[in-house]
Amino acid sequence: MIRFENVTKVYDQKARPALDSVNLEIDRGEFAFLVGASGSGKSTFLRLVLKEDRATSGAVYVAGQNVANISSWRVPRLRRGIGVVFQDFRLLPQKNVFANVAFAMQVIGKSRSIIRDTVPEVLKTVGLEGKEHRMPHELSGGEQQRVAIARAVVNRPGILLADEPTGNLDPTTSMGIMGVLDKINQNGTTVVMATHDDDIVNEMRKRVVELRNGIVIRDEARALYTSMMPVVGQSRRFKDASGRPDGSAADPGDGPVSSQPGEEL
Amino acid sequence: MRLAFILSEIGSGLRRNLSMVVSVILVTFVSLTFVGAAGMLQLQINQMKGYWYDKVQVAIFLCGDGSTAAGCATGTATPEQQENLRTLLESPAVAQYINDFQFESKDDAYKHFKEQFSNSPIVDSVTPDQLPASFRINMKDPEKYQIISETFSSQPGVETVIDQRQVLERLFSVMNAASLVAVIIAGVMIVCAILLIATTIRLSAFSRRRETGIMRLVGASKTVIQLPFILEGVIAAVIGAALASGTLWAVAHFFLGEYMSKQYPDTAFISPAQTLILAPALLGLGATLAGISSLLTLRRYLRV
Incomplete structure (x- = not known):
């Protein structure tokens, strides 16, 4: 469903690449976590899938199509096949729950009757039955994120990208959200979720792809947040640090890394 | 939708x-x-x-009913006077200064007047008789207006010679x-x-x-x-x-x-x-x- 072939993304010629020769394939119907520190390239990965950015080299295939070959006027069609969920929900504050979800259908020209039928169905899927007429500020964070998920999947995309969807939520609420994402995945949607939340990753036991400094350092099925093979991680980390002419910039620690582009998806 | x-x-x-x-x-x-x-x-x-501005420069107005000019002692210009003026315009002495000329009868004058003043109430109170007939002259060199003026002003049947350009x-x-x-x-x-x-x-x-x-x-x-x-x-x-x-x-x-x-x-x-x-x-x-x-x-x- 999503295939990266030797993908490198350089934002700034002087800095290290945000993604460095990434090879990755995520199959149809798969559920994959994308983990790694801030600046490790998770958001860049998602941006490349959406064709928000163009890969510096290599090829990104989405649903079998090389996104570099999609002309700009057909990019909307690509994006209709991809739902996106963010940490900050991004709901329209002056529209109620129903209108927020309906908005995604209106703007691509779906008829009123289809919208009337589909939206309640999707709201039921995410567990928001009977809350159609609430305004976003009357909802809890978890409920707002469910609205955002409903909006992302209402057009039945084949792929759902989630960029730290539980980042603003407490652990219990987060598990609820994960349940929704899992249900959507069960219905056949490919889900790629970038996250920092180790509890969730450990709980879900799905495929985990770990990025560090733009390099895939781990790709395990049904894995945990932290690698069960620390030696590989250690050696890679050591090699990375030694391979840098500028030692400070290559600090592989999990602390905040300044001037790392690619976080504003 | x-x-x-x-x-x-x-x-x-x-x-x-x-x-x-x-x-x-x-x-x-x-x-x-x-x-x-x-x-x-x-x-x-x-x-x-109006109708004439871009086509001609000089107008020789013939005497009408109420003309008081010196050349109009005999009243409205007669056909003979018109013919004399036409002959004079065609004579080599004058013809060398002009490209061509046209005669505007009272009826023509009325028609053009109606067009130009179609928005004005004045059009209803004017009859063809009140408008003078005229020769309209297209000059080779508009600056030579004086020559035409001197030649024609004193002719019988001519009320006045006007350089329209100078006016407007x-x-x-x-x-x-x-x-x-x-x-x-x-x-x-x-x-x-x-x-x-x-x-x-x-x-x-x-x-x-x-x-x-x-x-x-x-x-x-x-x-x-x-x-x-x-x-x-x-x-x-x-x-x-x-x-x-x-x-x-x-x-x-x-x-x-x-x-x-x-x-x-x-x-x-x-x-x-x-x-x-x-x-x-x-x-x-x-x-x-x-x-x-x-x-x-x-x-x-x-x-x-």
Whole structure:
């Protein structure tokens, strides 16, 4: 469903690449976590899938199509096949729950009757039955994120990208959200979720792809947040640090890394 | 559905940005009024030129019923006097200065008069008898007017010889200068309008960036995202152009039609209906300006 072939993304010629020769394939119907520190390239990965950015080299295939070959006027069609969920929900504050979800259908020209039928169905899927007429500020964070998920999947995309969807939520609420994402995945949607939340990753036991400094350092099925093979991680980390002419910039620690582009998806 | 959606987006955009929209309307209104004023002056010049102005320079008016000039002792010019004048015009001494000439009978004169003064009440009180017949002469060199004047003024049956250019040229040069000034002011105002429209669209795009961001993500087409913004600017500019057209019509109707034509009954003024031919041009100009400036702005400030 999503295939990266030797993908490198350089934002700034002087800095290290945000993604460095990434090879990755995520199959149809798969559920994959994308983990790694801030600046490790998770958001860049998602941006490349959406064709928000163009890969510096290599090829990104989405649903079998090389996104570099999609002309700009057909990019909307690509994006209709991809739902996106963010940490900050991004709901329209002056529209109620129903209108927020309906908005995604209106703007691509779906008829009123289809919208009337589909939206309640999707709201039921995410567990928001009977809350159609609430305004976003009357909802809890978890409920707002469910609205955002409903909006992302209402057009039945084949792929759902989630960029730290539980980042603003407490652990219990987060598990609820994960349940929704899992249900959507069960219905056949490919889900790629970038996250920092180790509890969730450990709980879900799905495929985990770990990025560090733009390099895939781990790709395990049904894995945990932290690698069960620390030696590989250690050696890679050591090699990375030694391979840098500028030692400070290559600090592989999990602390905040300044001037790392690619976080504003 | 999509159309309804775009229309509702336009409506909400106009409401949210009301003060900016009003200023766009006013600026396009003022700038297009100046454009229109320049156009109106040109129309007025054409109106005053009448039938003969561009074709001939000198008119030899023949004696009419009430003529009191020295050459008119015998009353209305007789056919023989007309023939003599025609012979004289064709004689080599005179013919070397003129390209050609035409004879305007009283009936022709009445016809042309009616055309030129069609907007004026004076047309009803004039009969063909009151208008003099004339020879209209197209000079090889308009500066040689004196020669024609000296030759014909003293001929029997000639009331007067007039160099029409001398009468109207000064007035026209003033009017041309005025329309040039109007065009310059209009140019400055149009720059102003373009910048204001660009700023308005920018503000509008900024205040709706949340919506447009989501539209992008769920795969709305470029048209659906951008069209509301472009149409907002175009609608405001078209309203301004309509106001400008209305103002020009009002000037032609109330100022020229009601006031000036009574003050100067012997001058032909343009009719209010004639100003309406400027309206489509103004509306088109307004819409084009707004469309182009919003397109350029959106390209920079609204990524799709």
